Amino acid sequence: MGARVTRVFRNFNVENRARREITKEKPTPAPRHPTARLDAMADSPEIKEEVLRKDDRFLTLLKDVYVESRDPPVQVKDGGGEHLPCKQEEKRLTKLGHLEALDVKKVSKGKISIVEALTLLNNHKLQPQIWTAEKIAAEYSLELKEVNSLLEFFIPFTVQEFPKETKKAIKSHKPKQLT
Numbered sequence: 001m002g003a004r005v006t007r008v009f010r011n012f013n014v015e016n017r018a019r020r021e022i023t024k025e026k027p028t029p030a031p032r033h034p035t036a037r038l039d040a041m042a043d044s045p046e047i048k049e050e051v052l053r054k055d056d057r058f059l060t061l062l063k064d065v066y067v068e069s070r071d072p073p074v075q076v077k078d079g080g081g082e083h084l085p086c087k088q089e090e091k092r093l094t095k096l097g098h099l100e101a102l103d104v105k106k107v108s109k110g111k112i113s114i115v116e117a118l119t120l121l122n123n124h125k126l127q128p129q130i131w132t133a134e135k136i137a138a139e140y141s142l143e144l145k146e147v148n149s150l151l152e153f154f155i156p157f158t159v160q161e162f163p164k165e166t167k168k169a170i171k172s173h174k175p176k177q178l179t
Contacts, residue, residue: 109141116140121156 107113112120120140123131137147 110143112140112142117150117154118156121151121154124151125156 133147
């Protein structure tokens with residue numbers, strides 16, 4: 001509906017407005033600057049002669065100029081291969097268990113996959129005496145500081161099921177009647 005209203009205002013008196021714009025006198029263009037006419041002056045024989053004439057004074061000055069260029073000495077740095085890896089990254093096989101199809105097969109040392117992270121967090125949660133930070137760091141080739149941070153800041157979800165008696169108790173609760 002909004003388009004209909006705007007169309008009415010847009011098309012109001014269109015022909016008269018168009019006729020008014022067409023019948024207006026066109027403004028005269030601004031005069032050109034005299035330097036804009038250099039192309040016409042380039043055809044004159046005096047200018048061509050001046051351009052082609054060789055000046056002896058400039059030629060002698062040009063002969064006196066001698067340019068000597070030398071490349072700077074090449075400096076070899078000891079750490080020239082900083083951007084290139086010194087050696088191939090060491091890879092290790094992942095410890096996946098029953099979730100093998102969901103994850104990658106090889107991971108760089110010092111890193112773990114998502115499935116491994118969830119597995120080690122769950123193992124630590126269920127058996128913290130057995131799966132200590134030191135054992136996890138040794139098992140997965142990680143640094144102890146990173147493992148401690150991982151165990152401190154990441155906690156896996158827990159699934160809790162409520163007993164059926166609780167559900168019945170909730171359903172049997174009758175709201176108070178207002179009198």
